[in-house]
Amino acid sequence: MTAIAVDRNLDYTDNHNQLFEWLDNFTPLQQPEDLAYVIYTSGSTGTPKGVAIDHRGAVNTILDINRRFNLTQQDRILALSSLSFDLSVYDIFGTLAAGGTIVIPEADQAKDPAHWAELIQQHRVTLWNSVPALMQLLCGYLTSGHSFPEQHLRLALLSGDWIPPTLPSLIQTIAPKIEIISLGGATEASIWSIYYPIQTTDKNAKTIPYGYPLSNQRWYVLDEKLQPRPVWVTGQLYIGGIGLAQGYWRDRHKSEASFIIHPDTGERLYRTGDLGRYLPDGGIEFLGREDSQVKVQGYRIELGEIESVLGTHTKVRQTVVMTAGKRDRQLVAYLVLKSDSFNLEEFKNFLAQRLPDYMIPHQWIELKEMPLTVNGKIDRQALANLTQKERDFTSESTLKSIAPRTEIERIIADVWQQVLSVKNLSVNDNFFAIGGNSLAAIQIITKLQEIFQIKILLRNLTTSPTIAELSLAVEDILVEDIDHEVENLTEEAAEKILQNIR
Numbered sequence: 001m002t003a004i005a006v007d008r009n010l011d012y013t014d015n016h017n018q019l020f021e022w023l024d025n026f027t028p029l030q031q032p033e034d035l036a037y038v039i040y041t042s043g044s045t046g047t048p049k050g051v052a053i054d055h056r057g058a059v060n061t062i063l064d065i066n067r068r069f070n071l072t073q074q075d076r077i078l079a080l081s082s083l084s085f086d087l088s089v090y091d092i093f094g095t096l097a098a099g100g101t102i103v104i105p106e107a108d109q110a111k112d113p114a115h116w117a118e119l120i121q122q123h124r125v126t127l128w129n130s131v132p133a134l135m136q137l138l139c140g141y142l143t144s145g146h147s148f149p150e151q152h153l154r155l156a157l158l159s160g161d162w163i164p165p166t167l168p169s170l171i172q173t174i175a176p177k178i179e180i181i182s183l184g185g186a187t188e189a190s191i192w193s194i195y196y197p198i199q200t201t202d203k204n205a206k207t208i209p210y211g212y213p214l215s216n217q218r219w220y221v222l223d224e225k226l227q228p229r230p231v232w233v234t235g236q237l238y239i240g241g242i243g244l245a246q247g248y249w250r251d252r253h254k255s256e257a258s259f260i261i262h263p264d265t266g267e268r269l270y271r272t273g274d275l276g277r278y279l280p281d282g283g284i285e286f287l288g289r290e291d292s293q294v295k296v297q298g299y300r301i302e303l304g305e306i307e308s309v310l311g312t313h314t315k316v317r318q319t320v321v322m323t324a325g326k327r328d329r330q331l332v333a334y335l336v337l338k339s340d341s342f343n344l345e346e347f348k349n350f351l352a353q354r355l356p357d358y359m360i361p362h363q364w365i366e367l368k369e370m371p372l373t374v375n376g377k378i379d380r381q382a383l384a385n386l387t388q389k390e391r392d393f394t395s396e397s398t399l400k401s402i403a404p405r406t407e408i409e410r411i412i413a414d415v416w417q418q419v420l421s422v423k424n425l426s427v428n429d430n431f432f433a434i435g436g437n438s439l440a441a442i443q444i445i446t447k448l449q450e451i452f453q454i455k456i457l458l459r460n461l462t463t464s465p466t467i468a469e470l471s472l473a474v475e476d477i478l479v480e481d482i483d484h485e486v487e488n489l490t491e492e493a494a495e496k497i498l499q500n501i502r
Contacts, residue, residue, distance in 0.1 A: 032056035038249045039086050041187045050249030057190035058395055062094045064215040068155050069155055069181070073099030076152075077127040078119060079116060080105065080134055085375040086187050087129055087160060095127075111442060112427040113141035117374070121149035128153055131160040131376040133166055135314070136318070148174055159192060160184035161377045164318060165205045168198045184286065185217075187260065189476050190243035193217040194284065196341050199407065200283060210276060210286040217241035220269070226262055229277065237276045238269040245270070261393055294323050298374075302357055305306035305327045306331070309354050315339055318370055320378055321361060333361035334370070342366050368434065382462065386430060397430075401426040408471045411451060416467065419443045427468040431461060 036055040039046045049416025052260045057148055060405055065071070079102050095102050103123045109115035128135065137160060149445035153175040158167075159182070160273040168180050185193035196211025212217045218240035221229045228330060229235035245253030255341050306321045310333065318336040335342075344364055351360045371382035404410040404427055413425045419440050431441070441461050447455050454477050464470045 027079060030055065032059070034247065037089070039089070039187060040084065049193065049251065049254060051187045052246040052249050054192055057245070058093070059088060060216050061190045061192055061214065062090060065090065065094060065100050068195075068214075069179070071098035071100060072129070075100040075126045076123055077101070077129060078103050078125045080110070080116070080117060080130045080376070082375055085160075087131075087375075090191055091129060098129075110445075112145070113137045117146065117149050120153065123353055124150070124154050126154045127157070128155070128387065129157040129159075130159050133161060133370065133378065134376045135171060136164075137169060139167070139174055142174045143170070151175055151177065152177050152199040156180045157183055158263055159185075160375070162307075163198075163208050166317070168208075169390070172189070175196060182208055182211060185243075186239065186270065186272055188272075189217065189239045189241075189247045190245070193241065193243050194219055196283070201273060206284065206312055209279060210284045212241075212283050213241070217243045218267075219284055220501055221276055221284065224262070228403055231278045231280055234275055234277050236290060237272045237274040237284070237286075239265050239272060240247045240269050261431075292352075299408055301331070303331075304361055306333070306351070306355065306361070309346065309351060310335075310347070313350055320370065320383060322383060322482070324363065324379065324384070327332055330357075330363060331361040332363040332365065334367055336367050369436070369440075371436070374423055380385075385462075386465070397497050402428060404467065405469060408474055409467050410452050412467050412470055412474070414428055415444055415447045419447070427471070428466050431465040431470075436465075448474065452478065 012209060014173060016164055032055050034055055036053050036058050038050045038052050040050050069196060071094070075095070075098060077091055077100060078090065079095075081091055081125040091102060103119050103125055105112075105115055135156065136404070147269055154177065156171060156175075158180065159176050163182055169266060170186075172178055177186060181196055182196040183192040183194070184196075185191065188340050193214050194211050194217070195214055196209050198208060219233040220238040220240065221233075222238055223229055223235050226238075244259065247259055260269050261267070262269055273290045275290050276284050277287065278284055288307075294301050294303060301322075303321045308318045310321070315333055315337050317338045320334045322334070324330050324332045332345075335347075347364065348360055365386070371379040371386075371426040373379045401424070404413045404425070409427055413427075416425060416429075416431070416434075417423060420436060422434055426433075437442075441458055445456050445458055445461060452474060456474065456477060460473045460477075461470060464473045
């Protein structure tokens with residue numbers, strides 16, 4: 001573990017003080033409107049876009065959060081976000097600006113909730129900042145028989161993805177006095193630009209409100225003509241204020257398409273691509289992505305609406321709804337349940353009482369955990385690949401269970417059983433379908449590398465997600481490895497490889 005601390009109370013020598021006085025005589029060349037950083041976001045198209053943020057926007061957000069939630073030098077943050085994700089901008093500069101301490105997980109344990117719990121305890125971590133899925137992992141770990149860390153956590157900042165309405169109460173079981181804040185916005189608006197303090201949640205609520213603009217930032221719900229929508233009426237969400245990015249790095253066309261000038265007010269706005277509506281108290285409710293609207297069998301459907309309704313079922317911990325197929329599009333529901341009692345008719349009847357028939361999913365896939373991206377968001381591409389794999393398997397041989405047939409298949413099955421806590425695996429079982437996620441994938445790859453003494457990549461598992469497919473991939477790597485070393489391969493080394501395979 002690596003920790004970084006900034007102490008405002010250091011006793012500097014006279015030389016240091018003279019140096020600082022000397023530096024104060026210089027006028028800084030850097031201006032508030034100058035570029036502070038460029039951070040890339042994939043966007044809805046999957047093509048990376050460099051978002052150019054100036055000093056003024058970043059500092060505004062950092063100062064607002066630190067003042068609003070009283071960050072001091074006594075605070076310690078567990079830095080879980082990748083440097084390619086803008087939550088890390090606050091982890092580093094927000095924490096250091098308050099004189100606090102950054103606690104950085106070991107690189108090879110960055111996705112391990114057991115390691116997080118250990119660091120929270122050891123370093124008296126007070127501040128949590130992550131996407132909701134990572135907090136769910138921590139809560140799941142601590143509520144499954146593991147010891148709770150000492151209660152130092154005082155503030156949880158959750159952003160970057162949809163927050164399940166059941167998550168806040170789960171967080172309070174591990175940290176009863178914690179303050180839970182929903183933050184939102186866009187990378188294009190300096191980390192965050194809207195917030196909502198989660199004090200109490202209705203167990204029947206479909207969503208948690210998006211909230212209210214942060215200082216010096218503005219939010220609008222507008223129609224196609226950029227006119228304000230009335231309360232409760234869905235519109236497109238736009239952000240204004242000093243947090244807006246300069247634009248996309250060296251991409252004038254995309255910048256002009258996303259950053260507009262309002263024709264009536266002259267205000268510069270960022271078009272988020274999200275849908276929302278005003279609430280009677282002046283807050284905003286987030287209703288999903290504009291591009292999440294799909295057309296299935298002639299009907300226009302908001303996938304987020306199905307997810308919201310399905311998420312209120314008492315047995316559902318997490319859900320994602322997507323489409324599969326190009327010509328004959330179908331709705332697919334992915335579920336992570338609170339219990340093992342999956343009853344398809346029960347879920348269909350539940351939706352039938354609340355939604356029209358055309359919004360009831362055609363395929364239902366139960367998962368133990370949702371696959372996550374490196375930033376901790378739900379990996380929808382992995383789910384899309386899983387849908388196609390499931391179709392292939394159903395049409396071929398997964399209707400009957402096939403036990404491991406080779407030594408390599410048996411070794412892989414044993415490792416999967418250890419990591420995923422499953423039994424009676426078939427060689428056609430899909431890693432994601434039986435509960436695999438990014439954390440489990442890392443654990444499995446690590447164990448297999450130790451056994452076979454070869455380098456196996458994470459993508460080997462994601463592109464070969466069944467035991468049968470992964471076995472073939474491992475065999476190919478073994479053959480390549482042996483072919484490469486065949487000239488220098490000793491009898492002892494050959495025997496070692498055989499022992500590992502056995």
